[in-house]
Amino acid sequence: MSERERGSQAAIPAQQSGSESAPKRLPGGQRGGPHGGMGMGMPAERSLNFLPSARRLMGRLRPHRLHLTAIIALAVVSVGLTVIGPKVxxxxxxxxxxxxxxxxxxxxxxxxxxxxxxxxxxxxxxADMLARMDVVPGVGIDFAALGRVLLLALGLYVVASLLLWWQGWLLNGVVQRTVFQLRAEVEEKLNRLPLPYFDRQPRGELLSRVTNDIDNISQTLQQTLSQLLTALLTVVGVLGMMFWISPLLALVALVAVPLSVVVTGQIAKRSQRKFIAQWTHTGELNGQIEEAFTGHELVKVFGRQREVEAAFRAKNDELFAASFGAQFISGIIMPAMFFIGNVSYVAIAVVGGLQVASGSMSLGDVQAFIQYSRQFTQPLTQVASMANLLQSGVASAERVFAVLDAEEQQPDPAVPARVSDPHGRVEFEHVSFRYDPDKPLITDLSLVAEPGHTVAIVGPTGAGKTTLVNLIMRFYELDAGRITLDGVDITALRRDDLRGRIGMVLQDTWLFGGTIRDNIAYGRPDATEEEILAAAQATFVDRFVRSLPDGYDTVIDEEGSNVSTGERQLITIARAFLAEPSLLILDEATSSVDTRTEVLLQRAMAALRSERTSFVIAHRLSTIRDADLILMMEDGRIVEQGTHTELLAAGGAYHRLYQSQFQQPVSGDDPVAVPA
Structure with missing residues (x-):
């Protein structure tokens, strides 16, 4: 659960829902400032920094040193027994x-x-061959001795297999614990990231990093570590046996090594760019799919199915091209290594045959050497074929590390302050803030919300209304000035303590998959059944829940598609009612309900707002007539403030806005922009 979710237990902020709520956070409907969707966290179009990322990934295995030592020991013994087998x-x-x-x-x-x-x-x-043989004329095959040798070879291979199985079991545990820890770190990191990071990060792209990329890392570690260790040990062991049997044939076999390294290096160099492009396009495609499915109703309303399908096909084609190129280019490694291995095999067979014929070697040694040559080229081929897996896994690791390395929000104070006498007094002192460094939004703003008062904030879209409440929640950090809660600077409080005192009900509802009862109880998990029912009755949720077949046990999906928009809003209001926060923020909380329900909700929220400070953002001016203080905002500034009666009498911006809603049609010459 993100810190934004935990902090505002009164309601789940709509910001978490993704792209639909972005205009609520950024002025003018922007998303992510001047760079749009390609903000921080998107993979840059550059070559993969392979070695540093690979070292960092391997470094994550360091806490499992004892298990790794056992794994290496088992691999050494298993490979040693396997290497002795051909000689036997x-x-x-x-x-x-x-x-x-x-x-x-x-x-x-x-x-x-x-x-x-x-x-x-x-x-x-x-004669030369016969001279090197321990032959007894007239005596045939010693089957007893042959049987003992074959049983010894069988025993060696059985023990080696058992040790290899044990090694794989231990390695599987190490890899899974490492990936488990990596997932946990990413989850904790997401909780420490500031809200601007998520503003600029497409949700599907971020999900791809924390799911697909981590799964790919797991598969890469699982498939390559064991094979890589075994292959390297096999190369060393086999090479020693080959030099022991015949230095000449060993030199012939070694000719394949530099050739293999050169071929593998050249192919891998060309496939690196393809792999980073493959995972980049995967994340972007996930972002497109998530966005299209989340807004599928809007896509159908405006008849944009063809455009969405065309965008999907275009990105899917890019992913296909990158994936095909990565797999094809890296796939050339295996046949190339097979070719080099076969050439080496032919050379060894020819030279070995000549040495047997000349009596320089026994037939058994040549047979063992040919087996060793196969064992020598096979791990080299395995290492080469693992190059595509390693590149793919390290590319994913680099994308995950980019999330772990992202700049975090300012940490909570080591010795946090406490509000000793909570009343809900909120004061803005010369506050300045901007989303984009080049575009000022709020400049030198000061205001006071007295305890128990309702402060209504009105103004055109982009005036900074929602920004004010986001600053109170510390979703964003101030550029200048400070905000105090009961005289205590909010930056001196722990975020959890601050947000635990605040309840939010937003225009964009957020419900999770679960029962209606669970969604209401999210505002206060320890609430009793009676308290949940009381909150539901006070906010008129009980009225429609009683008509459902399963009542409060009705399961709603994440989008709440089996309840109406107004009913979803009622549930979020009941959630806030149950939490009983000391500071309440209502951002167009009644915009999704009908007029009759709105009247009832205003009564419920009047009771909810009693004895607590409330900030109400509203476009319907009829909902804020009774506010103790109305702030009229334009361009990040408070241009007027007072009660409804005082502002109408002043005949200023609020008066013109009120006239546009209730007494005259909107015309193109209206000097005040009518809010959407």
Whole structure:
């Protein structure tokens, strides 16, 4: 839950709902200032900073040092046993080959005599090979010894497999705990980010970062860490065995290494840009889909289905092109490595065959070496094929780190102040504020809201009405001046303490998926059933809930599509009523209800506002006639203030606004802009 949700327990601010509420926060319907939707948090169009981001991602595994040590130890033993296997099988091959050759030699002779006879017959290569073999003429295959060797090889592979399974189990736990912690940090970070960050960040793009990108990081760590560790250890172990068996063949096999590195590097360099583009387009496409689905009724009303579909197709095509390019280019690595491995295999087979024929190596050693060459090229191929996974995962990690590195809101004071004698007196002292540094909005504004008074704020759209209440909530920080609550600077209070004293009911309702009872109780979770019913009755929610089949247990979805707009508004007002805040903010709270219900709600809110300070933003001037103080705002300034009667008698801006609503039609020559 964001801090904005927790702070204003009286109601869920409509700002959380996304793009629909942005005009309530920014003047003139802007979203995100001069940069529009592409504000902070959007991935920049630049190459992926691979190594620093990869090191930072690997650094997140540091708290699991003990498990990682065990994982490495298990991998070393498992790979070591696997590496010994081909040598043992090579010995088995020598037993078979020696038995076959020995059976063909005349019995009763010695090995030396057999070698001499072969040389005398001119078979020098056979004689050289026979001289290196532990052959007994006339004796066939020693099946007992062969059986023991095969059982040893089987045991080695079984134990290696069990250790590898254990290693994978431990690694899975490490990865999942790491990703769990990363999700928790992102959630906590979102709670510490200032509201301007969310103003400039498309909601779908942000959701993509905290869901798709984190899932991609999890898959990347899970699929690559184990394989990468095993592959590197295998390369080291196999390389040692290869040099032990034949330094010449080992050098032949090593020729493939620099060639593989060069090929992989060249391909990876071209695929990096494609991967960062792939995840960037994924986030942007999610933003488009979320926006279109959230406003699907508006899209249909204005007949913009084709434009929405065209925008989707265009962005989907960009995502397809980036994804296809990333996967195709990185996919070239695997066949390229297979080709290099096969060339190396052919070279080893030819040179090894010549050495067996010359007697320099046994057949079993050549067979073992060929297996080692396969084991040597296979992990190299695996590492190369993991390049696309690593690049994709690190690209996602960089996007998540961008959220974690975003500038946070000012921290709460280490020793927060407390309001010792709460009455609800609010004072603005020479307050200045602007969303855009180049466009002043509120300049040197001062006003006082006395305890128990109702302050109504009216004026044209963009005058700064909603900005005032957002500043009281500390959704934004002041550029100059200060705001005090009962004499205490609000910046000296903890945000939770400040917002816990304030209830908000906004024009844009926000309900979550749950029952009507749960939505009302959100204002005060510890409220009793009787208190919930009393709040519902006082705000006339009970009137329509009783007509529903499931009553207060009726489940409404996040958009509240199974209750009317006015009924949603009533539920949010009941939520505020239940919270009993000391400071109440009503921003067009009755604009979505019918006239009869509005009259009833005004009575309920009159009771709700009693003995507490209230700020009421209204375009319907009929709703604020009884306010203790009316502020007429234009261009971020209070141009008039007084009671309804005083302002009408003054004949100024408020008088003209009142006349435009009740006594004359709007004309193009009207000097005062009529609020929407």
């Amino acid at each position: 099988l090579g010995y088995a091959t020598d037993l078979i080959f020696t038995g076959v050759i020995g059976q063909q030699l005349p019995a009763g002779t010695t090995a030396e005599q057999a070698v001499a006879a072969a040389r005398a017959a001119g078979n020098h290569n056979f």
